[in-house]
Amino acid sequence: MYYVYALYSEKYDKIYIGYTSDLDQRLLSHNHEKNRGYTGRYRPWRLLYSEAIAGKSAALVREKELKSYRGREYLRS
Known part of the structure; x- marks a missing residue:
């Protein structure tokens, strides 16, 4: 199953769209302080x-x- x-x-009025097989873990990784990618900013x-x-x-x-x-x-919407 994928999500x-x-x-x-x-704070920045931004939307990020992606897919994953582990939604909870992916949300944690996007919000992790060591994330230096696009979502880290x-x-x-x-x-x-x-x-x-x-x-x-x-x-x-x-x-x-x-x-x-x-x-x-x-x-x-």
Whole structure:
């Protein structure tokens, strides 16, 4: 099982979209103080949206849909 998720940083008004097989661990890693990647710059993150998907390829397709303009508008509504 995979999860497509969206995180929201209220402090910076940013949305991050990704996929993972372990949603709880992934949220912790995005918010960890030693995270030096993109999400490390915009902490703290909260879970805005998540969706369980059966397979990895389907999760990648859904992630791409959410990253589109229409997908981001859906998440902001």
